[in-house]
Amino acid sequence: MIVRHHMGEYPVRFVGTNELNHEGVWLADENVLRLWPALAGHDPIVIPSGETSKSMARYEQVVRTLAHRGAKRNQQLIAVGGGVVGDLVGFVASSYLRGVPFVQVPTTLLSMVDSSVGGKVGIDLPEGKNLVGAFWPPVQVDVATDFLKTLPERHFRNGMAEVWKYAFIEDWSVSEQALRPEANLASLIKRCIEIKSQIVEEDEYDRSGRRAILNFGHSIGHAIETVHNYEDYLHGEAIAIGMVAEARLGERLGLTLAGTADRVAACLTGAGLPTEYGDWQNPGLIEAMRRDKKNDGEGLAFSLVTQLGECKLTTGIAESDVRAFLESL
Amino acid sequence: MIVRHHMGEYPVRFVGTNELNHEGVWLADENVLRLWPALAGHDPIVIPSGETSKSMARYEQVVRTLAHRGAKRNQQLIAVGGGVVGDLVGFVASSYLRGVPFVQVPTTLLSMVDSSVGGKVGIDLPEGKNLVGAFWPPVQVDVATDFLKTLPERHFRNGMAEVWKYAFIEDWSVSEQALRPEANLASLIKRCIEIKSQIVEEDEYDRSGRRAILNFGHSIGHAIETVHNYEDYLHGEAIAIGMVAEARLGERLGLTLAGTADRVAACLTGAGLPTEYGDWQNPGLIEAMRRDKKNDGEGLAFSLVTQLGECKLTTGIAESDVRAFLESL
Numbered sequence: 107m108i109v110r111h112h113m114g115e116y117p118v119r120f121v122g123t124n125e126l127n128h129e130g131v132w133l134a135d136e137n138v139l140r141l142w143p144a145l146a147g148h149d150p151i152v153i154p155s156g157e158t159s160k161s162m163a164r165y166e167q168v169v170r171t172l173a174h175r176g177a178k179r180n181q182q183l184i185a186v187g188g189g190v191v192g193d194l195v196g197f198v199a200s201s202y203l204r205g206v207p208f209v210q211v212p213t214t215l216l217s218m219v220d221s222s223v224g225g226k227v228g229i230d231l232p233e234g235k236n237l238v239g240a241f242w243p244p245v246q247v248d249v250a251t252d253f254l255k256t257l258p259e260r261h262f263r264n265g266m267a268e269v270w271k272y273a274f275i276e277d278w279s280v281s282e283q284a285l286r287p288e289a290n291l292a293s294l295i296k297r298c299i300e301i302k303s304q305i306v307e308e309d310e311y312d313r314s315g316r317r318a319i320l321n322f323g324h325s326i327g328h329a330i331e332t333v334h335n336y337e338d339y340l341h342g343e344a345i346a347i348g349m350v351a352e353a354r355l356g357e358r359l360g361l362t363l364a365g366t367a368d369r370v371a372a373c374l375t376g377a378g379l380p381t382e383y384g385d386w387q388n389p390g391l392i393e394a395m396r397r398d399k400k401n402d403g404e405g406l407a408f409s410l411v412t413q414l415g416e417c418k419l420t421t422g423i424a425e426s427d428v429r430a431f432l433e434s435l
Numbered sequence: 436m437i438v439r440h441h442m443g444e445y446p447v448r449f450v451g452t453n454e455l456n457h458e459g460v461w462l463a464d465e466n467v468l469r470l471w472p473a474l475a476g477h478d479p480i481v482i483p484s485g486e487t488s489k490s491m492a493r494y495e496q497v498v499r500t501l502a503h504r505g506a507k508r509n510q511q512l513i514a515v516g517g518g519v520v521g522d523l524v525g526f527v528a529s530s531y532l533r534g535v536p537f538v539q540v541p542t543t544l545l546s547m548v549d550s551s552v553g554g555k556v557g558i559d560l561p562e563g564k565n566l567v568g569a570f571w572p573p574v575q576v577d578v579a580t581d582f583l584k585t586l587p588e589r590h591f592r593n594g595m596a597e598v599w600k601y602a603f604i605e606d607w608s609v610s611e612q613a614l615r616p617e618a619n620l621a622s623l624i625k626r627c628i629e630i631k632s633q634i635v636e637e638d639e640y641d642r643s644g645r646r647a648i649l650n651f652g653h654s655i656g657h658a659i660e661t662v663h664n665y666e667d668y669l670h671g672e673a674i675a676i677g678m679v680a681e682a683r684l685g686e687r688l689g690l691t692l693a694g695t696a697d698r699v700a701a702c703l704t705g706a707g708l709p710t711e712y713g714d715w716q717n718p719g720l721i722e723a724m725r726r727d728k729k730n731d732g733e734g735l736a737f738s739l740v741t742q743l744g745e746c747k748l749t750t751g752i753a754e755s756d757v758r759a760f761l762e763s764l
């Protein structure tokens with residue numbers, strides 16, 4: 107599969123773990139290294155597992171390590187791990203020596219179907235998620251589904267949140283495969299990457315609102331992650347809660363077909379994902395939403411499903427309406 | 436004047452300080468604010484003066500301040516100051532919310548003739564200068580030469596180092612104007628920007644070696660800055676020393692016309708710039724040069740003047756030869 111972007115294109119290849127033989131500087135998630143000890147042969151820079159690695163402190167540590175290792179502008183970085191490693195290493199690649207090539211080797215379901223494709227990289231600030239980053243496409247994405255054999259169940263479900271998102275926002279037919287993901291996992295992953303890459307090609311820089319539909323559930327989901335300091339909830343868990351809440355918000359605003367939120371909730375519950383949240387009155391949620399990148403200055407922005415398989419960015423929703431809505435949940 | 440780049444183009448305008456009325460978030464050098472108090476009306480984020488502001492710590496502080504102020508993706512940043520502020524704010528602009536537009540308002544001679552044009556932005560690491568950054572062109576450059584009236588003499592000379600560099604590397608005829616810069620300063624600045632923007636347009640991403648000629652004197656100059664923790668020497672002072680030393684190195688290697696180094700030294704001495712250095716045996720110099728972005732893995736790289744008005748990137752110079760050369764100085 108080929109993904110096109112403004113500066114060129116990159117292949118997404120489905121490979122075995124034994125085919126991962128890139129030249130360059132390897133950076134890998136510590137859990138992945140423990141489970142796949144052969145990777146240690148590449149002398150990787152070890153990235154601690156978990157969203158807290160998407161921090162300024164970790165970013166600084168990694169670029170300084172590259173400087174110490176004497177990594178050159180013509181050497182590529184190979185990012186082996188989930189979305190955290192891909193986003194962090196991608197931002198490092200975009201900025202170390204003003205930019206070096208990098209290869210994405212996603213090892214989680216979530217990063218295979220979502221974050222490894224599309225060129226968005228970045229880190230979090232205490233003020234909010236992904237507030238610093240770049241558009242920096244990889245030069246290649248290598249999907250080795252073997253990695254999923256060692257993925258903990260909770261992390262598999264985490265990825266399913268993004269799989270279901272594609273069904274909700276763009277192609278309801280994905281839901282059939284999503285109900286039985288193990289039946290043909292590679293084909294499901296391929297379908298998700300196809301949907302994502304097509305949307306990204308139509309609006310690489312997030313300008314027309316087209317790419318923003320990938321953010322369904324993320325205004326509220328990111329706010330939950332921020333309020334919890336990127337602990338407690340995995341990304342997919344937070345956006346599962348966010349998708350249900352945003353579908354309810356859409357219904358409240360008359361933008362979403364009645365009954366959609368319940369169906370979204372049923373799908374996610376069936377996938378073993380959380381859909382409820384206990385702290386909707388936390389003022390930190392609105393504060394975090396205020397810093398969402400989709401906002402254009404007037405009110406808050408949400409990518410709202412209009413009906414199953416269709417989504418649209420809506421801006422300018424009054425903060426007071428959102429606050430009242432959250433308190434009613 | 437219009438500068439073209441891969442994504443579009445931007446105008447360089449010569450304006451009065453009273454014409455600086457951009458909408459957006461202002462960020463300004465603290466010394467400039469003290470000397471031009473009217474700028475405080477824009478409620479700028481204050482950047483402490485000096486190269487040490489091109490640090491990861493300052494970068495983090497600025498992006499977090501923008502998040503706290505609620506700066507949005509459609510708001511531009513206005514960078515008012517010298518090369519430090521332009522490079523720092525430019526890197527912030529390239530990465531805050533994955534990129535926002537920014538305007539360069541250079542207030543020093545050095546930033547007017549060099550760093551505000553060309554799109555290179557970045558910060559330093561303890562390991563070396565400009566090791567982290569981006570290619571992120573401004574949307575506009577506003578040159579207000581009025582600012583030079585309050586520029587300390589040492590900083591004016593600092594800028595003259597880069598003015599002389601254009602004479603050495605590309606157009607010896609610049610030397611006539613450089614001998615009497617005050618005679619027609621605006622015209623001299625314009626000529627320098629023309630030379631730089633033409634070189635940058637030919638090789639925006641530093642790939643062919645063409646843009647690298649702008650780095651004459653910088654392999655050694657950056658190493659001196661690094662060894663001194665970006666204190667003691669201003670950038671132009673360090674590269675004045677670097678240009679003389681690299682011209683001597685070029686002569687030693689038979690790549691530079693004999694007698695060139697003495698003429699380079701005479702021009703810079705005449706401009707009140709340092710050309711000697713007392714610590715050539717410091718092993719930190721070679722270590723810093725090893726991390727220079729121009730290196731491709733084999734030996735060290737230098738942009739060497741071949742004769743006055745002509746320069747060429749040379750890679751693969753053995754470290755041992757450079758060390759022996761430095762010790763002979």
